[in-house]
Amino acid sequence: MLLIGNGRLITRDPALPYLADGAVAVEGEVIKEVGPLADLKARYPAAEFVDARGGVIMPGLINAHTHIYSGLARGLAIEGNDPTNFLEVLEGMWWNIDRHLTLDGTRASAYATVLDCIRDGVTTIFDHHASFCEIPGSLFAIKDVC
Incomplete structure (x- = not known):
């Protein structure tokens, strides 16, 4: 499990288009969950963390x-x-x-x-x-x- 966080998350999901301090939980090639960094860190404490350093986290172009x-x-x-x-x-x-x-x-x-x-x-x-x-x-x- 990989957790990419500490960045501005753009999801393209109308229900949750943007999170100022968001994260993405990835397992293999599958995005398991997106949400606030604190929530996902609590839910996946053993995940390897990749710090986005305040950058933008978004779907690939x-x-x-x-x-x-x-x-x-x-x-x-x-x-x-x-x-x-x-x-x-x-x-x-x-x-x-x-x-x-x-x-x-x-x-x-x-x-x-x-x-x-x-x-x-x-x-x-x-x-x-x-x-x-x-x-x-x-x-x-x-x-x-x-």
Whole structure:
């Protein structure tokens, strides 16, 4: 049993949408109970306690559109590429990156993307893995990272 508490709890439950000093009791992958920290500490005295340190405790966010393969391309500029429309962006940058991506690069991009998601509270991602220049095993590599 895990007890996450000492934070501002947002539940999305209309009957109890917010607790200033809330907690969540978790057993395995199941949320057993939410409520005031004092109540849950009394009910689950043997639970391992994770201190939210006054932060926000809330359901995970969902990123419904991401491209894992580009996780290492943020801020990247390709010399000589000066696109004026979307097709030129695709041809000059993204498809160029696709042609040079390796399985190790895919794996590294997945780590960068997944770690950013965890840091930002995103627990579910939908990747638009187009496989333009298919890299055999890339989906398995991404799965293993996730």
